[in-house]
Amino acid sequence: MDLKLDATSRTPAVILDSAGAHLGISGESYPEDVTGFYAELTSALNAYFESGAKTLTTQIKLTYFNSSSARALMELLELLDEAAGAGIRITVNWFCDPDDDITREFAEDIAADVANAKVVICDLV
Amino acid sequence: MEFDRFFKFSQLLLRDEFVLSYSGYVSEDILLAVGNTLRVRLEDHARDGTQIRNVFSIFVELMQNIIRYGVEGPHPGSDAGEKPSFGIVMVSENDGHMDIIAGNYVAKDEAKQLVDRVNELQCHSHDELRHMYRERLRRSPDRASKGASLGLIEIARRSTLPVMCEIMPASGSLSFFMIRASV
Numbered sequence: 217m218d219l220k221l222d223a224t225s226r227t228p229a230v231i232l233d234s235a236g237a238h239l240g241i242s243g244e245s246y247p248e249d250v251t252g253f254y255a256e257l258t259s260a261l262n263a264y265f266e267s268g269a270k271t272l273t274t275q276i277k278l279t280y281f282n283s284s285s286a287r288a289l290m291e292l293l294e295l296l297d298e299a300a301g302a303g304i305r306i307t308v309n310w311f312c313d314p315d316d317d318i319t320r321e322f323a324e325d326i327a328a329d330v331a332n333a334k335v336v337i338c339d340l341v
Numbered sequence: 342m343e344f345d346r347f348f349k350f351s352q353l354l355l356r357d358e359f360v361l362s363y364s365g366y367v368s369e370d371i372l373l374a375v376g377n378t379l380r381v382r383l384e385d386h387a388r389d390g391t392q393i394r395n396v397f398s399i400f401v402e403l404m405q406n407i408i409r410y411g412v413e414g415p416h417p418g419s420d421a422g423e424k425p426s427f428g429i430v431m432v433s434e435n436d437g438h439m440d441i442i443a444g445n446y447v448a449k450d451e452a453k454q455l456v457d458r459v460n461e462l463q464c465h466s467h468d469e470l471r472h473m474y475r476e477r478l479r480r481s482p483d484r485a486s487k488g489a490s491l492g493l494i495e496i497a498r499r500s501t502l503p504v505m506c507e508i509m510p511a512s513g514s515l516s517f518f519m520i521r522a523s524v
Contacts, residue, residue: 225373225377226373246401248369280394280397280398282398282401282402282405282492283402283490283491283492283494283495284405284492286478286491286495287478287491290478290479315389315390315391315394316391316394318498318499321471322474325474325475
C-alpha cells in the first residue's frame with residue numbers, strides 16, 4: 217500500500233508512507249492521463265484505509281495544477297472525507313502560494329465541502 | 342512556399358512584443374515542449390510570478406481544449422490512427438499585458454455553441470466565476486453537457502480582461518474558432 221512516485225515535469229511527487237501515516241503530494245500537476253495518474257493513488261489509499269489505519273496526515277504542496285487535476289483533487293478530498301467519516305482521523309495541510317488567489321479560493325471551496333476530515337489551508341513559503 | 346510569402350509570414354510574427362507562437366498539430370508532447378519554452382520566455386517578459394502563472398495556466402487550458410475538441414482541419418491526413426488537432430497559439434506583450442490567443446478548426450455546427458459559452462462567461466464577476474467553477478467541478482466532465490467547460494472557466498478566472506472569441510468560416514463543414522485572454 218506504500219506508494220512513492222518521483223516528480224516529473226508534469227506530475228507531482230507522491231509519497232504514501234503507511235508506517236508514518238503520511239501522504240505527501242508536491243510539485244506540479246498537469247498529467248497527460250489525469251485519471252490514470254490519480255487512480256494509482258486512490259487504490260493505494262483504499263488499501264491503506266482497509267488495512268485498519270487509524271490516522272493519516274496529508275500534505276498538499278502543489279505550485280501549479282490544471283483544471284483536470286482540480287477535479288482529481290476534489291475526488292481525492294472526497295475519498296479522504298469518506299475515510300474520516302468512517303472513523304479514521306484525517307488532517308489535510310494544504311499549502312498555497314500567497315500570490316495565487318485562484319488556487320487558494322479553490323482550496324477554500326473544496327474545504328467547505330469536507331465534513332469530517334480536518335483541512336488547514338496554509339501559506340507556501 | 343516562395344521566399345516572399347515566407348518573409349511576409351515572418352514579419353507578421355516578429356512585430357510587437359512577441360513572446361512565442363506555435364502553429365501545427367497539437368499533442369500532449371507539443372504542449373509540454375512549447376509550455377516549457379513559454380516559461381523560459383516569460384521569465385524575460387513577464388512582470389512577476391503571478392503573471393507567469395496565469396499566462397502559463399491559460400496556455401495549458403487552451404492547448405488541452407484544442408487537443409480534446411479540435412479537428413484536423415482542411416487538409417486531413419490518412420484515416421488510420423488517432424486524429425491530431427490542428428491549432429495555433431500566440432503569446433504577445435501589448436501595453437503592459439500579455440495576450441494569449443489560440444485558434445483551431447471546429448465543426449461548423451458546433452462553433453455557435455462554443456461562442457455562446459465563451460460569451461456567457463464575459464458577463465460574470467470574479468465571485469460568480471468562482472461559484473460557476475465550483476458547480477462545474479461537481480458535475481460530470483461530459484463534453485456535451487450544458488455550459489462552459491471547467492477549462493474555459495479557468496481561463497476566464499485567470500484573464501484580467503474579458504475573454505473574447507470569434508469564428509471565421511473555413512472550408513467545407515469547418516469553422517475557425519479564435520479565443521483571446523489577457524493577463
